[in-house]
Amino acid sequence: MALRHAVMAALLEGEASGYDLAKGFDASVANFWMTAPQQLYRELDRMEREGLIAARVVEQERRPNKRLFSLTEAGMSAVRAYAAEPSGKPTAIRDDLLVKVHCADVGDIEAVRAAITERMKWAAAKLARYERLQDHLLKGRTEDEYCAQAERVGPYLTLLRGMAFERENLQWGETALRLLERRTTAT
Amino acid sequence: MALRHAVMAALLEGEASGYDLAKGFDASVANFWMTAPQQLYRELDRMEREGLIAARVVEQERRPNKRLFSLTEAGMSAVRAYAAEPSGKPTAIRDDLLVKVHCADVGDIEAVRAAITERMKWAAAKLARYERLQDHLLKGRTEDEYCAQAERVGPYLTLLRGMAFERENLQWGETALRLLERRTTAT
């Protein structure tokens, strides 16, 4: 049950509709999960039935009405309980691209290089978004000032992790492209 | 269908039993997937039925017999086809620890810090294993020499990605611990 915890984490920033959550809502939450809308709506329904979240219907003109969800007291307790419990073993990266790179030698190296390039574009775009969000959070302050003043540091820390991950993707991508290029020119 | 591709990637190194695969088999494959044995055996059965892999029973003394799997021609074609197809959008990190850190501000900060410390121990251990494997692969050669001589570079590249990931975990963990500590002492 990872999705419901991610949803609760997202709802700590305030109420949100299923659509908001599906769209990423807050980029720093989108770091550690991403899923199709259908899954979200289903999970939100379940969580509502279990009393972890409550919905408030907002009638809108010239837009479909929406249901804004927020954490109940029970939901908040669940968050606290979850955050305090010891976590199990870490998960693997589980990325399609790595599988392809692993198999590159027996397949089409050029296709794999294209996939890496594609991924690097994604990473660069994500990193740019994260950097904008960071600027927005810091508002010119240093990291230390921010952490002294801000209400919450959690989202900032997860943002940092996401940024490091994408930077690593870019750096590794360059190395991988370079080493794979030798293979094609050598052959 | 990620697991079956990971299995095929692992079998490129040579034949292996379900048990071998479950134990990690090759550390560089263990970077991008990890799963319970039951899942593996189930998937191996399916793949065998579909003709992607073939089993060879090895009778052992003072040990249960085992079935060694290897890629068939069809399996190899499937690997090549998979490696050449364009990959979709990248997956999120999807890590429990990040969710907890995100929620740290409303929960037990000390518990979250403990979880980070725990994770850092894991990361350090994994990194050490990867470094040993790297030394083993390079055998004193430089990276460039290795890539010129080695039969395959894919596994080396995925190994590099895993190493970067764990190093990043360690670095980020330190930052996170430091910033969260201020919170506890301030309160």
Add this chain to the structure above:
DNA sequence: TGCACCTATTCAATTAAGTGAGTAAGGGGG
């Protein structure tokens, strides 16, 4: 004016993944 895209959600079905326990034989240490 027509086409494609945005908001906001729902239905249906399938496949993948995770959880928990159990079997069976040999080996090693206190």
Add this chain to the structure above:
DNA sequence: CCCCCTTACTCACTTAATTGAATAGGTGCA
């Protein structure tokens, strides 16, 4: 001698995730 660890695998069950639609009004632009 008992207990736990390792090899090697199996059964049963539950939950999570993916896939492919469909609905339905509004917005922008060419």
